[in-house]
Amino acid sequence: MLLAFALVAAGVIGLARPSRAQSGLDAVDDETRLGGRRSVLLEELRELDEDLRAGRISAEDRLAGRRALGPELRAVTEALHDAGITLDARIDAPASDAE
Numbered sequence: 001m002l003l004a005f006a007l008v009a010a011g012v013i014g015l016a017r018p019s020r021a022q023s024g025l026d027a028v029d030d031e032t033r034l035g036g037r038r039s040v041l042l043e044e045l046r047e048l049d050e051d052l053r054a055g056r057i058s059a060e061d062r063l064a065g066r067r068a069l070g071p072e073l074r075a076v077t078e079a080l081h082d083a084g085i086t087l088d089a090r091i092d093a094p095a096s097d098a099e
Contacts, residue, residue, distance in 0.1 A: 031085045034076050038087075041073045 048065045051057040057065075080087060 030083050031080070034080050034083070035085070038073065038076045038080065041069055041076065044069055045073075
């Protein structure tokens with residue numbers, strides 16, 4: 001499981017920042033691609049928290065998973081920021097336990 005996280009993170013980090021050859025992509029495509037990937041990463045972080053609460057994984061597995069996803073999430077978020085794309089605060093907010 002952790003190897004899968006690491007492989008996904010390594011693969012997408014290279015995609016997070018557009019290369020010079022990709023600089024012709026318009027901002028809407030970048031926002032859609034990067035915003036979608038960021039949403040997936042945030043959901044994966046939430047799932048790690050839920051899995052820990054449900055006892056499906058250990059605290060060490062949760063931490064390892066978060067460490068594997070963190071660099072990619074940071075790269076995607078920075079790419080969005082560099083592109084001048086405003087992030088939706090609702091996406092950043094952690095899921096509430098009191099629902």
